[in-house]
Amino acid sequence: MGKRKSKTTENVDEIISKIVGLPSENLEERIKELETELGIRRNLLNNALSILGTHQLRLDEKIRQLKYATIQGLDVSRKAVLEKEKLKTEMRKLDEWNLYFRDVSKLREKLREAKEELTIEKEKKRLVD
Numbered sequence: 001m002g003k004r005k006s007k008t009t010e011n012v013d014e015i016i017s018k019i020v021g022l023p024s025e026n027l028e029e030r031i032k033e034l035e036t037e038l039g040i041r042r043n044l045l046n047n048a049l050s051i052l053g054t055h056q057l058r059l060d061e062k063i064r065q066l067k068y069a070t071i072q073g074l075d076v077s078r079k080a081v082l083e084k085e086k087l088k089t090e091m092r093k094l095d096e097w098n099l100y101f102r103d104v105s106k107l108r109e110k111l112r113e114a115k116e117e118l119t120i121e122k123e124k125k126r127l128v129d
Contacts, residue, residue: 027114027117027118027121028118030114031111031114031115031118034107034110034111034114035111037107038104038107038108038111041100041103041104041107042100042104044100045096045097045100048096049093049096052089052092052093052096053093055089056086056089056090056093059082059085059086059089060086062082063079063082063083063086066078066079066082067079
């Protein structure tokens with residue numbers, strides 16, 4: 001027959017179980033936060049690319065309209081300025097992608113570490129229980 005635990009021992013076991021469980025609860029919250037941050041960062045990228053894409057389309061339209069003027073020898077400098085601005089916009093889009101991948105890489109690394117810690121904490125808790 002197994003030993004019967006006293007009420008005090010049961011309370012101590014319950015407290016230990018709660019204490020051991022706290023880090024895993026915090027890690028689960030952190031994992032959810034990191035996953036949310038990844039989604040937010042993706043939305044930021046999409047918004048930035050959308051704005052830059054719209055700007056680029058407007059520049060394309062202005063350049064197209066200026067083609068007729070340049071055929072007649074008018075506004076050549078204006079077209080050059082618009083072409084330069086279009087290139088800058090394209091570079092800003094590339095910068096956004098680079099920033100996105102840098103941020104996402106860091107967030108994914110933190111997420112991986114948090115998941116590993118959670119696995120370890122759950123194993124510790126399992127061993128204690």
